[in-house]
Amino acid sequence: MSAKLSKNPKNKVRVSLEDRIISIASYFIYSLFAFVCLYPFYYIFINSLSANDLSERGKVLFWIKGLHFKNYVDVMKVPGLFNALKISVARTLVGTAFTVITAAFLGFMFTQETLWKRKLWYRFVVATMYFNAGIIPWYITMRNLNLTNNFWGYIFPTVVAPFYIVLCKTYVESVPKELQQAAEIDGAGTMRIFLQIMLPVIQPILATVAIFSAVNQWNSFQDTLLLVTDNKLYTLQFVLYQYITQASSLKALVNSSSTSTSLAASLATAQTATSIRMTVTIVVVTPIILVYPFFQRFFIKGIMIGAVKG
Amino acid sequence: MNLLKDRKKARSYREFLYILPFLVLVAIFSYYPLYGWVYAFFDYKPPFPLSMDKFVGFKWFKSIVDSPTKINQVLKVLRNTFAISGLSLMFSWFPMVFAIFLNEIKSKGYRKFVQTVTTLPNFISWVLVYSIAFSVLSSTGAVNSILMGLGLIDTPKLFLQSSNNVWFRMWLWLTWKNAGWAAIMYIAALSGIDEELNEAARIDGASKIQIIWYITLPSLLPTYFVLVMLNLANFLSNGMEQFYVFQNSFNKEYIQVLDLYVYNIAMGSGGYSLSVAISILKSIVSLILLCVTNTLSKLVRGEGFI
Numbered sequence: 165m166s167a168k169l170s171k172n173p174k175n176k177v178r179v180s181l182e183d184r185i186i187s188i189a190s191y192f193i194y195s196l197f198a199f200v201c202l203y204p205f206y207y208i209f210i211n212s213l214s215a216n217d218l219s220e221r222g223k224v225l226f227w228i229k230g231l232h233f234k235n236y237v238d239v240m241k242v243p244g245l246f247n248a249l250k251i252s253v254a255r256t257l258v259g260t261a262f263t264v265i266t267a268a269f270l271g272f273m274f275t276q277e278t279l280w281k282r283k284l285w286y287r288f289v290v291a292t293m294y295f296n297a298g299i300i301p302w303y304i305t306m307r308n309l310n311l312t313n314n315f316w317g318y319i320f321p322t323v324v325a326p327f328y329i330v331l332c333k334t335y336v337e338s339v340p341k342e343l344q345q346a347a348e349i350d351g352a353g354t355m356r357i358f359l360q361i362m363l364p365v366i367q368p369i370l371a372t373v374a375i376f377s378a379v380n381q382w383n384s385f386q387d388t389l390l391l392v393t394d395n396k397l398y399t400l401q402f403v404l405y406q407y408i409t410q411a412s413s414l415k416a417l418v419n420s421s422s423t424s425t426s427l428a429a430s431l432a433t434a435q436t437a438t439s440i441r442m443t444v445t446i447v448v449v450t451p452i453i454l455v456y457p458f459f460q461r462f463f464i465k466g467i468m469i470g471a472v473k474g
Numbered sequence: 475m476n477l478l479k480d481r482k483k484a485r486s487y488r489e490f491l492y493i494l495p496f497l498v499l500v501a502i503f504s505y506y507p508l509y510g511w512v513y514a515f516f517d518y519k520p521p522f523p524l525s526m527d528k529f530v531g532f533k534w535f536k537s538i539v540d541s542p543t544k545i546n547q548v549l550k551v552l553r554n555t556f557a558i559s560g561l562s563l564m565f566s567w568f569p570m571v572f573a574i575f576l577n578e579i580k581s582k583g584y585r586k587f588v589q590t591v592t593t594l595p596n597f598i599s600w601v602l603v604y605s606i607a608f609s610v611l612s613s614t615g616a617v618n619s620i621l622m623g624l625g626l627i628d629t630p631k632l633f634l635q636s637s638n639n640v641w642f643r644m645w646l647w648l649t650w651k652n653a654g655w656a657a658i659m660y661i662a663a664l665s666g667i668d669e670e671l672n673e674a675a676r677i678d679g680a681s682k683i684q685i686i687w688y689i690t691l692p693s694l695l696p697t698y699f700v701l702v703m704l705n706l707a708n709f710l711s712n713g714m715e716q717f718y719v720f721q722n723s724f725n726k727e728y729i730q731v732l733d734l735y736v737y738n739i740a741m742g743s744g745g746y747s748l749s750v751a752i753s754i755l756k757s758i759v760s761l762i763l764l765c766v767t768n769t770l771s772k773l774v775r776g777e778g779f780i
Contacts (some may be wrong), residue, residue: 183682190575191584191759197572197593200650205594205605207616211609236498240518273493278482280490285497292504292763298712298753301510302503302738309502321503324496362547383599386715405601405719427633438614452597460590473747 205449212236212442226310234433235443235465242396242440248403254317255382257401262323263377266371270324271332272362276354286333292327303390313394317338322380328373335369372462381450400448407421407444458460503603514751521742534751549732557733559709561645566705569653570698573660574690578682589661592654603651604719607634634720640728644716656701663697664690703767709757710763773778 210217215230215236223229240246273279274286297305311317343365347357363370388402398406504530514535517528572592579585595603601727610616615631621627633643667690676686714733721729731740740749767776 186575186578186682187580190579190603194576194579194584197654198588201592201595201654203616204610208606208609220614222616222619225616225619270493270496274696275490276489278486279490279493280486284488286494289500292500295508295757295761297504297507297510298757299737299751300748300753301507301513301747303740304510304513304746305503305507320499324499324503353493354485363719379597383597383602385599385601385719389718401601402546404605408601408605429685438609442609445602445609448605449598449602456594456597457590460593 182240205453208442208445208449210402212439212446216433216436216439219442226241232433235435236447237436238433239440239443239447242407242444244398245400245402245444245447247396248400251315251397253382255315256378258383259319259322260374260378261327262319263328264374266323266374267325267328267332268363268366268370269320269358270329271300271334272336272358273354273364274329274333278354289324290326290327299386299390306391312391314391314396315392317398318381318384318399321387322377325377328377331373332366332369335366339365349398371459375459378455379452386450404448405446407441480569485750490667511750511754514745514754516747518750519749520727523720530747534697534748536754537754538755546595550727551730551732551735554728555710557641558644558712558731559705562648563702563709564648565645566702568649569656570660570694572653573664573684574694576657577661577664577690578686589654589658589677595651596655598651600651600715602720603647603716607647607720626737634726635722636727644720644729647720648716657703660694662693667693679717687756696775698773703732703771703779707760707764707767710760 207225210223210226210228212235213228213231213233216235218224218229225307244358245341256354270289274289276282279285306312306317306321311320339362343361344357347361352360383401384399384400385405387425388397392398392402515529515531517530517533537544538548552649576585576588579588598606608615611633612618613632618627618630624629671689672685675689680688710732712731712733714731714737717729717731717734718737721734732752736749736753739745739752772778
């Protein structure tokens with residue numbers, strides 16, 4: 165457009181040159197960024213599948229060398245890993261279910277003008293976003309409630325999540341009021357309106373909330389650190405952290421239980437500190453990477469609604 | 475008429491009963507822990523319950539500043555907190571610039587790809603970030619292998635065990651994790667800019683840089699302002715996870731921020747009461763910061779963010 169309208173031909177060249185430099189520089193910088201974000205994942209992935217003596221010495225940089233899958237078989241022999249996987253999956257499923265149902269229900273209830281002292285209770289819940297007693301008082305509370313070394317210690321504190329309630333309430337408010345009024349005229353009670361009218365309509369926001377809270381549950385580390393000393397309740401994140409800090413002692417354990425006898429074969433597949441660490445990392449990160457591309461739009465929707473209200 | 479009113483009242487109480495269990499949960503997990511602040515005024519040694527003869531008044535608050543070594547330590551922690559929060563604040567424009575130039579790229583597929591890839595790190599935990607850092611930066615990790623392969627260094631560099639530039643490196647990891655995600659908000663705001671405005675500027679002969687400077691940037695500033703205010707309000711709260719996983723005996727001096735310090739003195743050395751005292755002081759300052767930034771926001775934008 166500008167090319168056609170500018171009368172001075174020199175001017176035309178200058179403008180497009182400048183734009184072109186910006187454009188090339190942008191492509192370069194963003195490619196670099198994408199590389200920095202993606203390469204570490206790729207690096208760990210190819211190392212987990214490469215010959216362990218090579219990965220131990222840092223020889224695997226760009227492609228798989230000496231492909232084998234034994235790491236993924238052996239990693240299940242690492243004491244506690246399978247149990248940690250179960251705990252992580254369980255807390256993600258149970259915790260997300262509780263959080264989503266509660267967010268939906270309270271989000272809906274806080275739009276009901278008939279609710280006794282509605283505004284007061286809404287503020288009572290939302291205010292908790294802005295203060296925090298601190299980790300020690302929280303820890304002592306949890307201990308008094310017998311929720312330390314208890315699976316429900318992962319769940320109960322996350323049931324009422326004010327931010328998600330705000331998201332749901334905003335969404336419910338955007339649903340036409342006539343929908344509920346019509347149901348009321350037909351004689352439906354509050355619970356019935358929630359279950360049969362609202363729940364189906366607000367599904368998009370529930371998907372967003374579910375994804376957010378599932379990722380949070382899966383990634384949660386601090387609560388295990390504070391509340392749990394019983395290794396049966398360790399989560400994958402916590403176990404991974406332990407492995408990073410003490411991988412060398414683990415490799416002996418796994419290798420001694422390994423049935424492989426041939427010496428030549430064992431050099432490439434015997435577990436090293438590096439191979440265990442990398443393989444466990446892939447196990448922990450895979451669910452996120454699998455889920456992520458499908459749900460990216462939900463994440464974005466969530467942050468947008470949050471930004472408007474927030 | 476009266477019957478209808480009674481019915482309505484009954485319904486309003488019944489609805490309250492529905493939400494009551496959830497209110498109780500909020501009370502237990504969010505409000506009740508506030509009661510734990512009293513531990514700051516006692517000589518609390520778990521697991522013994524509190525008793526009045528352990529009451530010590532402001533002893534713990536005074537003990538924070540009662541000896542030069544302690545003052546020194548607290549000052550170091552504050553220095554780290556201020557340095558790391560300050561760096562984030564100083565570079566808080568970065569996601570905005572990231573979004574602006576990304577938006578200038580013509581290929582939609584490429585834009586989408588960059589956005590997807592740079593957002594991914596936001597969804598992994600700090601433990602995973604540390605695991606990645608360990609894999610890439612250890613003595614046999616990718617960075618050392620490549621640098622040595624290129625002949626730039628002779629011996630592996632121990633990046634994670636060094637006490638140099640800890641704040642900057644922590645900021646880098648934070649940016650690696652969050653920048654793409656933080657940019658999304660700006661990308662959305664960019665799509666709201668009237669395309670005719672850009673078109674008109676282009677017809678008038680404005681260059682790309684001029685359009686960015688005079689049209690794009692001003693339209694993003696309100697969003698930026700809110701985020702800076704939120705940043706300021708959370709100045710003392712860096713969270714502890716990032717610093718907990720990255721801390722080791724080499725960098726402890728520089729990495730211990732307030733949140734981590736509070737954890738370390740309680741869980742590391744059993745100083746529960748002292749830890750609570752410090753987190754009370756932190757909460758008070760944070761509350762003041764929140765009020766100040768909210769007022770500032772009201773003055774500038776006409777609305778606060780609480």
